[in-house]
Amino acid sequence: MAGDRSADSPSIPEPVVRVAAIAAGGSLGTLARYGVERAIAPSELGFPWSTFTVNVVGSFVLGMVVTLVVERWPPTRFVRPFAAIGFCGGFTTFSTMMVEADQLGRHGRAGTAAVYLVASLIAGVAAAALGMAAARGRLLPRPGAPSLPDPDDIGPLAGASGRRRHPGRAR
Numbered sequence: 001m002a003g004d005r006s007a008d009s010p011s012i013p014e015p016v017v018r019v020a021a022i023a024a025g026g027s028l029g030t031l032a033r034y035g036v037e038r039a040i041a042p043s044e045l046g047f048p049w050s051t052f053t054v055n056v057v058g059s060f061v062l063g064m065v066v067t068l069v070v071e072r073w074p075p076t077r078f079v080r081p082f083a084a085i086g087f088c089g090g091f092t093t094f095s096t097m098m099v100e101a102d103q104l105g106r107h108g109r110a111g112t113a114a115v116y117l118v119a120s121l122i123a124g125v126a127a128a129a130l131g132m133a134a135a136r137g138r139l140l141p142r143p144g145a146p147s148l149p150d151p152d153d154i155g156p157l158a159g160a161s162g163r164r165r166h167p168g169r170a171r
Contacts, residue, residue: 014077021078025086029058033091047112048100051093052120058092059124063131072135 033054040050065083073079097120104113 018078018081021082022086022089025082025088026090027086029087029090029092032087033093047116048097048104051096051100052116052123055092055094055097055120056123056127058088060127060131060134061091062088063128064135065131067132067135 036054036057037050040053042048042050062084065088066080069076069080069084097116101113101117104110104116
């Protein structure tokens with residue numbers, strides 16, 4: 001039948017398609033970053049607003065996309081490579097941030113460089129958290145909602161008293 005694929009029909013291996021998805025997302029992310037950098041006029045030896053903007057927006061998008069892919073959407077093989085690795089990887093730029101901070105410092109603007117680095121870190125983490133909250137449909141915790149699971153909770157390995165047993169330790 002015309003719709004059946006035989007064992008002899010050529011197919012593209014999944015790793016190749018995954019790399020193509022990453023490349024396509026990366027191309028779009030890089031073009032989007034270029035657009036933002038053209039739209040936000042840089043000031044000479046001033047605060048690098050365009051790079052700051054793409055890194056904070058990229059952190060928000062990454063937090064949202066990864067949360068949607070992991071917690072909300074049905075499993076898919078290519079959304080995360082395309083959007084998270086490709087688009088967000090091409091859109092955000094750690095290396096440019098470091099070069100700009102170095103240039104600011106070399107031109108006597110060490111204070112601006114320090115503010116840029118600290119603000120980028122704080123705003124990036126906050127944006128990622130906001131993206132994750134937005135993907136979950138809430139920007140504020142719901143009253144009475146259970147807290148996030150403790151990643152260090154070892155569950156059944158904990159004793160009846162709630163104390164953790166450590167292998168190799170005498171009681």
